[in-house]
Amino acid sequence: MISEFCLIDRFFKRSNLNNAVTLGIGDDCALLATPQGYELAITTDTMVENIHFFAGCEPYDLGHKLLAVNLSDLASMGAKPLAVTLALTLPKVDEGWLTLFADGFFALAERFSVDLIGGDTTSGPLTLTVQAFGLVPNGQALKRSVALPGDIICVTGLLGEAGLGLKIKQGYDCKQPENALKRFNRPDPQIEIGQALIGIANACIDISDGLTGDLGHILYQSGVGACLDWEAMPFSEEVKSYIGATGDWMMPLTTGDDYELCFTVSPDKTGKLENIPHTKIGVIDNHAGLRLNKSGQIQLLQDKSFEHFS
Amino acid sequence: MISEFCLIDRFFKRSNLNNAVTLGIGDDCALLATPQGYELAITTDTMVENIHFFAGCEPYDLGHKLLAVNLSDLASMGAKPLAVTLALTLPKVDEGWLTLFADGFFALAERFSVDLIGGDTTSGPLTLTVQAFGLVPNGQALKRSVALPGDIICVTGLLGEAGLGLKIKQGYDCKQPENALKRFNRPDPQIEIGQALIGIANACIDISDGLTGDLGHILYQSGVGACLDWEAMPFSEEVKSYIGATGDWMMPLTTGDDYELCFTVSPDKTGKLENIPHTKIGVIDNHAGLRLNKSGQIQLLQDKSFEHFS
Numbered sequence: 001m002i003s004e005f006c007l008i009d010r011f012f013k014r015s016n017l018n019n020a021v022t023l024g025i026g027d028d029c030a031l032l033a034t035p036q037g038y039e040l041a042i043t044t045d046t047m048v049e050n051i052h053f054f055a056g057c058e059p060y061d062l063g064h065k066l067l068a069v070n071l072s073d074l075a076s077m078g079a080k081p082l083a084v085t086l087a088l089t090l091p092k093v094d095e096g097w098l099t100l101f102a103d104g105f106f107a108l109a110e111r112f113s114v115d116l117i118g119g120d121t122t123s124g125p126l127t128l129t130v131q132a133f134g135l136v137p138n139g140q141a142l143k144r145s146v147a148l149p150g151d152i153i154c155v156t157g158l159l160g161e162a163g164l165g166l167k168i169k170q171g172y173d174c175k176q177p178e179n180a181l182k183r184f185n186r187p188d189p190q191i192e193i194g195q196a197l198i199g200i201a202n203a204c205i206d207i208s209d210g211l212t213g214d215l216g217h218i219l220y221q222s223g224v225g226a227c228l229d230w231e232a233m234p235f236s237e238e239v240k241s242y243i244g245a246t247g248d249w250m251m252p253l254t255t256g257d258d259y260e261l262c263f264t265v266s267p268d269k270t271g272k273l274e275n276i277p278h279t280k281i282g283v284i285d286n287h288a289g290l291r292l293n294k295s296g297q298i299q300l301l302q303d304k305s306f307e308h309f310s
Numbered sequence: 311m312i313s314e315f316c317l318i319d320r321f322f323k324r325s326n327l328n329n330a331v332t333l334g335i336g337d338d339c340a341l342l343a344t345p346q347g348y349e350l351a352i353t354t355d356t357m358v359e360n361i362h363f364f365a366g367c368e369p370y371d372l373g374h375k376l377l378a379v380n381l382s383d384l385a386s387m388g389a390k391p392l393a394v395t396l397a398l399t400l401p402k403v404d405e406g407w408l409t410l411f412a413d414g415f416f417a418l419a420e421r422f423s424v425d426l427i428g429g430d431t432t433s434g435p436l437t438l439t440v441q442a443f444g445l446v447p448n449g450q451a452l453k454r455s456v457a458l459p460g461d462i463i464c465v466t467g468l469l470g471e472a473g474l475g476l477k478i479k480q481g482y483d484c485k486q487p488e489n490a491l492k493r494f495n496r497p498d499p500q501i502e503i504g505q506a507l508i509g510i511a512n513a514c515i516d517i518s519d520g521l522t523g524d525l526g527h528i529l530y531q532s533g534v535g536a537c538l539d540w541e542a543m544p545f546s547e548e549v550k551s552y553i554g555a556t557g558d559w560m561m562p563l564t565t566g567d568d569y570e571l572c573f574t575v576s577p578d579k580t581g582k583l584e585n586i587p588h589t590k591i592g593v594i595d596n597h598a599g600l601r602l603n604k605s606g607q608i609q610l611l612q613d614k615s616f617e618h619f620s
Binding site for chain 1: 332333336337338339340341342343344346349350351352353354355356357358359360361362383384386387389395397399427428429430432433434435437439441443444446448451453454455515516531
């Protein structure tokens with residue numbers, strides 16, 4: 001049986017890409033030298049079998065997604081990805097599974113020059129934790145707590161694609177399922193856009209738990225409210241068809257896993273968004289709660305975002 | 311039912327103790343400003359129920375030990391602890407359990423002025439991952455790979471105490487079980503000694519997987535061998551009694567969880583160890599493998615350290 005030591009060497013040890021990584025995998029700690037003028041942004045996300053992913057899902061996709069969800073948190077702060085650690089709890093050592101998992105993981109890591117600098121492998125129920133590190137210019141990180149009344153609310157990409165992907169997995173019959181399934185299986189973290197928003201956006205968050213829940217965090221932490229415009233929402237034809245067929249118009253506003261960015265911009269800075277793909281979907285205000293203008297009627301949106309333990 | 315958001319606020323949000331933590335819990339990322347002249351040492355360790363701890367173990371002890379095993383990795387690099395993140399996977403929200411777990415965790419965190427700066431809570435089989443961050447002066451971290459032939463091998467504290475604690479838990483009848491059980495349940499990371507060894511020690515590692523296994527890592531990564539002296543080993547009277555009663559003399563050399571430091575020092579620097587509690591147990595050499603001089607006979611020690619998946 002392959003040992004923990006061999007497992008790391010064989011599947012997870014690569015050359016380091018960043019000078020800031022002064023010691024990588026193989027000691028009690030890794031060492032990072034943060035360049036002057038930068039803060040280190042740190043995030044961690046865990047994925048558990050049967051909670052965050054289906055048993056038997058493609059290990060390549062899982063390796064990609066586990067890294068992507070963490071890089072997405074870096075993107076939402078405007079940070080440039082630098083390095084990650086990986087804590088793997090595995091029921092058994094399946095070399096074929098590990099090879100594919102590592103392939104998916106490193107394909108994305110190399111795309112953004114991210115070094116795997118350490119980790120831990122233990123036996124137990126399949127549980128995967130990544131910790132990600134990024135660099136952000138001193139004092140310029142995009143926080144949740146700084147939205148101001150009057151700010152325009154924007155999102156990148158399309159809403160509800162990953163949610164539709166989940167519905168397809170659960171049996172919904174979609175004519176063109178490819179995009180939705182790709183977004184569900186291999187989401188793209190919006191790294192370049194996050195960095196481009198530094199100095200432009202006020203508040204920013206990534207849409208991991210659904211637009212209403214995540215925008216709700218911005219509202220709560222900034223002490224503001226907001227009104228969204230249903231007509232402005234960026235939905236694909238497939239999501240529109242889904243809503244038409246099911247009447248479930250809340251789906252694209254409340255399901256998670258989109259990993260797009262939701263950010264707010266002062267009206268005098270919207271001109272600076274020219275080269276940044278985005279859609280304006282509403283306005284921050286001083287009224288209570290998160291509301292939606294749908295066909296001229298104002299609805300108070302319930303927070304139906306994914307809550308663990310509920 | 312309490313939400314993930316409330317759970318963090320209620321059990322795990324405290325005031326930050328360190329200026330280097332520029333943004334703590336509550337955003338997509340935390341932010342750290344590494345002071346000039348320092349590298350950031352980073353480590354992660356996972357503990358899984360029924361693998362690393364018994365089901366039903368005291369949550370206070372578990373909170374302590376989860377943090378201690380990570381701080382021990384910082385100690386082994388000579389780093390000063392700064393901050394940690396915590397990824398909790400819980401089968402259910404048990405508020406009494408969480409209160410005690412957080413009490414144990416923060417009692418140790420506050421002792422070393424460690425800030426909890428972020429984390430993730432998910433539902434699933436009980437699995438706990440801590441990531442720890444410490445500061446170490448540029449270029450001075452204590453690595454595994456720099457032991458030299460002629461170096462004196464030293465350990466802090468006693469060997470085999472936690473292993474004896476485990477034997478007691480499994481039914482061994484010990485006259486004075488208190489110390490061994492305390493070391494098994496609430497190990498002390500050797501933070502002060504690790505920092506004191508900067509500029510004195512060559513290689514250093516913490517004994518988490520047993521002396522032979524962990525010293526084996528130093529030997530392998532430094533490309534050297536070693537011979538240990540059985541007569542020099544620091545054993546308590548209880549461990550000596552255990553060996554006398556069972557004949558199992560390998561136990562204190564191979565069982566993990568001691569969280570003492572094993573380090574090597576050039577012979578001309580041993581004078582500098584005067585104020586550092588330690589025991590000299592052997593010498594690094596150019597011969598193959600890890601050997602033990604026991605009653606004048608040289609034995610090749612098998613690596614019987616704890617290996618996951620074996």
